[in-house]
Amino acid sequence: MSDRTAIGRNIAAMLFATPSLALDKIADWRWPHFAATELACNCAGRYCTGRYWHDPAFLDALEDLRARAGHRPLIISSGHRCAQWNAAVGGAPRSLHKTIAADILLSGHDRERLEAAARAAGFTGIGLAARFIHLDRRARPARWTYA
Numbered sequence: 001m002s003d004r005t006a007i008g009r010n011i012a013a014m015l016f017a018t019p020s021l022a023l024d025k026i027a028d029w030r031w032p033h034f035a036a037t038e039l040a041c042n043c044a045g046r047y048c049t050g051r052y053w054h055d056p057a058f059l060d061a062l063e064d065l066r067a068r069a070g071h072r073p074l075i076i077s078s079g080h081r082c083a084q085w086n087a088a089v090g091g092a093p094r095s096l097h098k099t100i101a102a103d104i105l106l107s108g109h110d111r112e113r114l115e116a117a118a119r120a121a122g123f124t125g126i127g128l129a130a131r132f133i134h135l136d137r138r139a140r141p142a143r144w145t146y147a
């Protein structure tokens with residue numbers, strides 16, 4: 001087994017609910033500005049082992065958004081959440097974070113420009129807060145603000 005394969009198996013075991021199905025997803029990673037660990041559950045092992053929900057179209061949209069945002073880094077503060085972590089942080093019971101969504105810090109970005117770029121990149125669920133923007137790709141477009 002090559003070092004790359006061994007590393008891929010270790011990462012897959014940590015991040016995916018079914019690690020054997022995940023190895024190919026890690027080995028063929030094509031998103032240079034994002035890592036699976038950025039989008040994995042942040043519960044720090046309290047409820048899961050840092051599970052990750054792989055969605056290539058979502059990652060493609062994140063890369064597109066980064067390009068549209070002037071190639072400035074997008075800092076993800078929350079990606080996938082296991083059900084228990086979602087409840088613990090006060091997430092909505094039907095939150096798309098339980099599959100894949102991203103909260104991106106607004107630091108270094110103009111909120112209105114980032115929102116417009118997100119729409120152009122194909123994000124349909126957009127939540128605006130003072131310090132972050134929530135993005136997902138729901139079937140029916142929605143926009144909201146956080147208090």
